[in-house]
Amino acid sequence: MPLPSQRGRLAYKILLWFLIISLIPMGVAGLYLIDISQASLHQQILGTEKSLAQSFAETVYKYIATYRDILEESAALPQFASGNKSEEQFYLKHLMSLHVAILELSVLDSSGHEVIREGRFLGPNPQLRNMESEGFFDTALARGEFIGALKRFQGIYPTVTIAVSIGSAKSGKIPSGILAAKISLNGLSSMLSMEFPPSSATSAAVAAPDGFLIAHSDPEKVYKPDARLNSEILKILTTQVADSGGGEMTLSNGQSFLSAYADVNGLDWIVYVQESIQAAYHTAARMRSQILRLLIWVIIAIIVLSLAVSRHITQPLRALKDAARKVGMGQFEDFPEVLTTNDEIGDLAQAFLSMSESLKEKTGELVDTKQELERLNRTLEKRVEARTRELKAAQEELIKKERLAAIGQMASVVGHEIRNPLAVINNSIYFIKTKLASVLSQDPKVSKHVKIIESEIQQANGIINEILTYSRQRELQPEPVRLNDWLEELLSVYPFPPHITLQKIFVPSNPPVEIDLTEMQQALRNLIGNAIEVMPEKGILGVKTFLSQANMAAIEISDTGPGIPQETLEKIFAPFFTTKARGTGLGLAVVKKVIDRHGGKVEVASIVGRGTVFRLHIPISQKVEA
């Protein structure tokens, strides 16, 4: 049997379902919210960027326009109309002192020659140049103003040249000259960097269509030789048709931006604002990570919760399972502690306990019944055996009885039939004896033969008597006597031969017995006769009475004859069994029959070479002798 896992499959199922139920809606809702917020952010950032770009485009325009206006106003001043050089020079100095962004001021005559040149870093009397070939000269002459010619002052700082015609163009006269100024554009960068500090995620730039970087929120990017706007961005910006716009932009290096642009009104410059996607979507990303964190926490919480729940559910279930296994193996004791909680599991546990209780009862009953059955079986077997034995014994007894009855029947007929001729012979010999009394007295041989005939008649009669005694169906006629007295009388008339020594030992209590005198006398005579027969020369015949057991008295007849071998001893009480040359073999059978009829018992013990002992146990009479 595999060891049960710590938690079981149920725990994992619960966990899985908890996760599915809680995480999917949460994840979906979270991601949906993120999308919504990201989209709105996108919109919002783009809108902000666009408005920032537009407003800065206006600022740039105003910045430029301010200096253009200053120059136009100055060109319209009388000093310039009059052409008074010293006054012009004085005024230009005054202008430069007012506006730090003005790096250089020049007055050109109508031929393009520099008349006056004032510069912050030029020193006194700088070299005057011929500016006719410069692009702005013709433009300014023709249109009255020029803004352009972007250059880097000292190779680093971006400048723009603004030129206005001297002498009002409105009057229709040909201008007398040009007032040109080189304006530093550092101010724009300063403004951008104030608006979008380099540390912020948003940057902004102002660029010319050819990529010349005019201003940038990061000064490091703009104050360098040949600072240009990224060519990819520039390409996208220059292909836009609208004055302003924006969107998501991805560069070839993988960087993505949310960017917006706006054309500067009246100039071909472009204001460009960008914010990196990462920064733009920073909030969304933070939301996402927070949701992710939340999800992780939820997962952990759910794992803990579901494990706790499944533990709460599976613990008693597992206990129940263990208990059920025990019950299955037939153990009804030492159940694991089953929680009796107030819920369905508790109900289940209760149901299980009552079930196992009932099972235990039923099993106990079964076991008891089985044991009882086995016991009954054994008893029955014993009884059957005993009964069989009894039946067999009874059958044997019956057969024996029937046999004996048949023998008796036959003996009776034979005896009767033989007694008649015996009686005739007896009568005849008596007649002869009487008639020939004188002859007999003279002839001893005839006398001897008559005696022989008489003796043989006696013997034949004795045999017939023996057989008839054994076989006759006579009713017992018990008479109360004192055992010792009765024996004494019997022995006193018995003709013991002289070589036999009689040894009598009688129990003092002289127990009262009820015996059929005729039969018991016959039995005793048979035993004594046998004893005398086995001691033909000399021997001791013992006659003893004693109290053998409760309510029994015994007569013991012992001899000092040759004894009886064990194998013979078992058969001596069988009728017609004899070891003698002559005899019916009924003597001891009669003894046994008589003692049996008296409700007693015959015992025999013999040692070959020492002698034989017969013990006749008969019941002591309970009647009090009168």
Place this chain on the structure above:
Amino acid sequence: MTKQNHSKLLVIDDDAHLRESLAEVLELDGFECSLAGTAKTGLECAAKINPDIVIMDIQLPDSSGFQICQELRKRSKTTILIMMTGRFLSLDEKKQGFALGADDYLTKPFDIVELSARIRQMLTRRKG
């Protein structure tokens, strides 16, 4: 040694040797013996000679000894009736015989001297 006592004796037995030998032995003692082999002839003889003593077998070919005993006792209260048998008699049979009038029983073979003595004793007592 023949003695004369003139007592009339009837022996009824189907065995000729037995009744003759018994009769002749008792004749030695001076009895006048008549013989019969069946119950019928026995009763006829008894009617004719009126015996003092009848010795009869219990089993006869044409009747039971008890019936003859009963019949004879009806005829005479004084006749001595002795039953003979070759087998053991039960106490009930003996009682029955005595009730029907039998005076004594003999079991074959019997001692002639003893029988003779018994008969004399009974005769003496009856006369006395």
